[in-house]
Amino acid sequence: MSKIKHMIGKSIEKPDARDKVTGQALYPGDINLPGQAYMKVLFAERPHAIIQDIDISKAVKLPGVIAVLTAKDVPVNEYGLIMNDQPVLCGPGSKKPFAERVRFIGDQVALIIAESESLTEQAKKMINVEYQDLPVISDAREAKNDHGKLVHPDRESNVFCHYQIRKGDLEKGLHEADVIIEGEYITPVQEHAFLQPEAGIAYIDEEDRVTIMVAGQWTHEDQEQIAHSLDLPPDKIRVIYPAIGGAFGGREDMSVQIDLALAAWHLMKMGIHKPVKTIWSREESIIGHHKRHPYFVKTRWGATHEGKITAAEVELVTDGGAYAYTSTKVMGNATLMCTGPYEIPNVKVDSYAVYTNNIPNGAFRGFGGPQGAFVAECQVNKLAEAINMDPVEIRMRNLLREGSLLSVDTPMPKGVTIDKVVHKCAEKAGWKNTDKGWQAPAISKKNTDIIKHGIGFACSYKNVGFSFGAPESCTAKVELHGKDTIEHAILYHSGADVGQGAHTIFIQFMAELLNLPLEKIHLIASDTARTGQSGSASASRITFMAGNSIVGAVNNALKKWINNERPAIAEYEFRPPKTTPFDPQTGKCQPNFSYGYVAQVVDLEVDTQTGKIKLDKVICVDDVGKAVNPLLVRGQIEGATVQAQGYALMENFIQKEGRTYTPTLSTYLIPTILDIPEQINSIILEEADPIGPLGARGMGEMPFLPFTPAVVAAVHAATGIWFDEFPLTPERVISKLHEKG
């Protein structure tokens, strides 16, 4: 038996890979059911208005049109992941106050259900909506202080979330500093651009459940939100995930889920038993789902000549867009991470999330972490320059270590390894640890009049799992079959495989723990009728949370097996150590139970004639605790790095007055294979997390965080210019270079 052990740490083949390379894998849009109808959404396509009237009379008369649904057809016309502030359908006729208001261009007004897709298109054009346009609120900084113009008239202010941290004595800390660096930063909106646009199919299953096959990140949360809007008990709703075409946080909130459920349920009530299918176009996808939050930041940090950071003050304002989505949680992370992985004695942070008429912002890989990291790392790099100290050396003098107090005044969970990560990354990039401290390598490449080289350093930490008191747990169920020995095992788990390889990891855990060959493990995944609550595939939590749930369920099942139960069936709900919310005055809290740590060095060249930045090499050191599948880890590091490259250098999402100017993949440019770095050197550290499953930490988001500030530091090294706003498109770079002269 010993020969099959050690499934952990092996790059085994993904169980879904064969179907994906032969075209057999079914994504939501690939599923067809007999007699299916089609659904299309009528989007508002205007940022702020009151709907006076919706006339559907012509549309419903078109032969082949089955139904047209509006606000009055939604039993409970509201939804939202953290607060129910969004109407399912905007318009008059529902009980939800102010639901007749349209608050961003992607607000939905009507659902058209017909025998064919082209009929839905035709009928859509026959719907007449009377709008009364309202002034557009598009600047979060203005909206923050303007209580006259409200996005949600039932609230007193556009600010819907405020946190503050008060640690130590800021003024004293600034007084102790020899240098103070002030900064104003702006981070951009980013679009997920997962390759599979939103799609799904809904039907009534054999147990009369409204069943939705869709690509999401959290089956049970989808189920709950659908149940709320349809006013049905959750067990009357069934959510199933087939293959998912990328997510990155962009499928954390509802898109087509409630619409599809509503349509199938409505048809059933009309006595029509027809599945309903929908596929969004790329443009509908881009206006229809949330984005990464832009941040507007003012900050000042102080340090002594010895490189000790004495104080940090940060004000964060973010644009939440029209609805809250996960803004409050994203802001929690940014509030914590804007002072970096450093122990700073005196900290003052104030953060505000503000409603506007822009596309809502929400979950996106890193979840507030990248914005926070950008501020912290740029500030530290500028402090280092100001006191003439190496950027690695200043970090070494301030990094969080075992027992360090965070800005929120509680110690870090055990297993802090950021110093090891920084050490390794610096060494790999040619830094020397001399008796005068760390020293950067000399740039070996020759600058010309036009081409300038630079390298930049940054490091970050990112929580694993839900934070700040959010309920956190994950359930697994295991069945062991056989007589004398275990012949095969079945795992029931909801954890979503969004492409990262979660299901591969689950199977590896099972094989390792049961000492079974891979082919003896069967996985039943992501179906609320069969699998338990797992929480979302987000927050770098799935390996950690699901891994722990599988360990627990296997242990319980083995106990039953020993007691001769056949099959031995056991469930286990893993709950990590509790976290707590920010104290309203001081911010004091236990924010997280686990972290992952990462450092990066970026080596690049700037063409000072064209403004083009070319990435020569990226070194990424990531402590993943235990690499359950090293090739999957590598895939995450490279994928995150290139996504971060898009964020830092090219992705320019343009909204003006609430309208989107980049609704396609030819106007919103993401990295192609010609844009990527010459080389990405991924270095995996395995410093076990004391409470991780077999030591594993989360890692899917971490490599995204330090990338942009490392690029900015490298560009500064090359040109002498600090960029406090990105993406660093050639136009932005050139105009700054000209300014400098």
Add this chain to the structure above:
Amino acid sequence: MSTHKITVKINGGLEQVEVPSNMSLLSMLREKLALTGVKNGCAAGECGACTIMMNGEPVNSCMVLAVEADGAELVTVEGLTTEGKLDAIQEALIDKNAVQCGFCTPGILISANALLTRNPNPSETEIREALVGNLCRCTGYIRIIEAVKAAVEMHKEEA
């Protein structure tokens, strides 16, 4: 809308299809022939997920009208496998973990296959150039490049 009867040779077999004159080749493959391995990521020639071989050349099937394909020879991702045996490039993508969500994969496979057919020994630059029309949001492309290189080696060993 007028419809047309067209004939295509697809993945080795002959098919007669009746198509509306404004239907894209992509829609025809997915809706009329149930070849859902061909993906729609944009329907505007911007992502490459719909790439197929048409008369020996990779094309974005969303940018071709179905009627234009009358008489053409087409290969989709479903046609890369012979009698259940995967092609070297398919094996290589699996081996190198070049498949994450897999939505770009059918298009990548066709573009890579087209490259290797016309140039069995491409340089890294040639590999990158051949795949510039295929967006992938998950992998960062590094494993994809590795996979194409590995397929080149596999072909050499077979020969």
